[in-house]
Structure formats: structure tokens, C-alpha cells
Amino acid sequence: MRKTLGLIAIVLGAGTAGAQMDPSFAPCSICHTVAPNQNRIGPTLNKIVGRPKASVPGFAYSPAMKAQKGVWSEAELDAFIANPKAKVPGTRMVYAGMTDPAKRARLIAWLKSIK
Template structure:
């Protein structure tokens, strides 16, 4: 039974490379260039989208001063690597009704790198 469980866990990690590999924050900064028109990593700097400073560990729809869609306010997501990976794959699928018009990042490495960058940028 344990070997079947271990095989299943390994298969899941292989199927989701963004979760299996650590992202590269330097490469993630380059990926973040696609996000900069709408988001900032500076605390309190909201644009078309909310500031992503400190996003890891934060509940969805809670940045002060940002007018979220009802869908995002009610999503009840705590942003971590796994939830960000799922959201960034295709935002409108993860949170139907979100105002975010970004189509998503289909490349798992891009998502992992972006998440690593957001984590590192939040520590500054």
C-alpha cells in the first residue's frame, strides 16, 4: 500500500513540474515583466490590479484600497505556491468572474519562476 501511495505522489509531482521544481527568482523577474502593466511588487502600489507585495500567505481579495470583483472577494483562497500555480495557469478558470483579463501562463517553469520572484520580492 505504501509503495502505491509513493508511486502516486511521485506521479503527481511529475505531472506538475511547477510544484516539483524550485523556481528561479531571477528568471521570474523576467516573467513578471508581463504582469507589470497591471501589478506592482511595491507595498501599497495598486494599479489595474492589486499590489503583489506579500502575496504569499495572503487571503484573496484583501489588499486595502483595491476594488476587487465579487468573485475574487468571495474566492476564499490563501495564496501559496500551489494556489498561485493553479490560478496563474488560467485565472478565469480558477476564479470565474475575476476582473483579471490575463489569459494565463501555460508554461509550468514560467509559473514556478514567477512564484519564486514574488516570494523573493516580498522579502525586500
């Protein structure tokens, strides 16, 4: 059990970010990390709240995501996490969406807490 928890912390970068992973991040962690400067299939989500869209250095964003303007506000993140393909048609993100508003709110609050 300890090895499993340690591996999860390393894979997610939770120790690096200084915050324990919220369970609502589990589906995101397949493609994303919260560790700074560490991209995976998806870009790092470290300091995403308030960050300009499609702005992580070294990540190859889809043309649809590159065309997005503005910053990732809590409201923008909520809409994207709820239904990525509806919010950004043409996104390469394969996640179907998180339908539970309470889980999305908890996830966004947790992401916002990552320093």
C-alpha cells in the first residue's frame, strides 16, 4: 500500500506541488500532472487558474486550443471540464467531461490551491 501511494504521489507530482491530490483529479491524472514544467499527453495544470489559454511552453496544443483567447478563469475551466468538446470544438482532449458540478467545483478549488 505504501509503495502504491508513493508511486501515485510521484506520478502526479503532488509532492512537488505541495498539495495532496484531490480524488476529483484522478481521471485528469491519466494525461495531466500538476508538477511545474512537466507536460504529459496533456499540459501541466500547475497554476492553471488565471493562466493564459494554450500558454504552457513546450506543449503542442491543437489548432482549436491555440485559437482560444483569454485566461483560464474558474468559470472557463468549469465549462471546459464539464464538456471539453462542446467548449472547444476540435480539441484533442479525449475526456468526455465531468458531469457533477460539485466535483468540478472541488477540482477547480484544488487546482487553484496548487502553488
